Amino acid sequence: MTIADLAGTPAPEAASATARVRTPRLRRYAMTAPTFFAVEYAINPWMDTSTxxxxxxxxxxxxxxxSTYRTLGHTVEMVEPVAGLPDMVYAANGGLVVDGVAVVARFAYPQRAGEAVAYADWMSSRGFTPHATQYVNEGQGDLLVVGPTILAGYGFRTDLRAHAEIAELTGRRVVSLELVDPRFYHLDTALAVLDDSTVAYYPPAFSDDARAQLRRLFPDAVEVSSADAYVLGLNVVSDGKHVLLPANAVGFAEQIGELGFEPIGIDLSELFKGGGSVKCCTLEVYS
Structure with missing residues (x-):
């Protein structure tokens, strides 16, 4: 049985002979169970309280x-869910942990403010000192690590002014990318990190300047179709070889399969109702 079979999605066609050999790296993730998940308010275009x-x-x-993460050998740590915080399952938004530096989120909407306290407590319990920013940052929803660089989204949630704070706290180069389509309100809904030098993205989600930056930084990036973008197909987690992605992003799965990655389709249709998928549910601790 293949990993793709385990996840419930057939593997795509075999990669071409010219595809690179991809090597996975064991990862450390934090997740919060959807014990209290519900769509009680609407703060993004995907949320509908009548559904x-x-x-x-x-x-x-x-x-x-x-379970799929654990089958692949990755470490999954649990953050205790808190009653009254229905979006806490979207752990990626809780902050950024990289090189031993922990930055806790500052949320744009008051409905989610309590999550910052919960994720700060989790960081402290793991030996990190949580740093707060003056301006809004929504963690790995808008702060994606690619090799030595942090790609940082702004336009709907994270404040552009927080990017300088992130750069100072982490000591890493931060590249600011403006989002212009409210359906792609976080960077992790419009751009996927596949390995330390490979990304995929949906061009219409970005401003002209942001697209120019992405073309310059990643000339071989994968550009996805609207069909895949509209099912949050770019909201993925990759270990450098295995790419866990929404099960119905079949075109994107074929694209990355041809590059030597192994796509694993995950059905998160219920959590999609809150505007999130695989990456939204996963906070990676970068060593």
Missing amino acids: PVDAALAVRQWDALR
């Missing part, structure tokens, strides 16, 4: 994601 959520199914789908 019912199957809470039990959300838990089963989330658990399948967690």
Whole structure:
């Protein structure tokens, strides 16, 4: 049985003979169970409070994601969910942890403010000192690590002024990218990091200047179709070889399969109702 079979999605066609050999690297992730998940308010275009959520199914789908990480050998640490914080399952937004530096989120909406306290407590419990920013930052929703660089989104959630704070705290180069389509309100909905030098993105989600920067930095980047972008197909987690992505992003799966990556489709249809998928549910601790 292949990993793709385990995840419930058939493997794509075999990669071409010219595809690179990809090497996975063991990762450390933090996740929060969707114990209290619900769509109780609408703060992004995907949320509809009139659409019912199957809470039990959300838990089963989330658990399948967690189990797949563990099957691949990755470490998954649990952050205790808090009643009254239905979006806390989207752990990526809780902050950024890189090179031993922990930056806790400062959320744009008051409905999510309590999550920052919970994730700061988790960081402290793991021996990190959580640093707060003066301006809004929504963690790895808008701060994606690519090799030595942090790609930083702004336009809807994270404040552009927070990027300088992130650069100072981490000591890493921060590249600012403006998002212009509210459906792609976080960078991790419009851009996927596949390995330390490879990204995929949806060009219409970005301003002209941001697209120019991406073309300059990543001339061989994968550009995805609207069909895949509109199912949050870019909201992925990759270990350098295995790419966990929304199960119905079939075109994107074929694209990366041809490059030697192994796509693993994950069904998170219930959590999609809150505007998130694989990456949103996963906070990576970068060593």
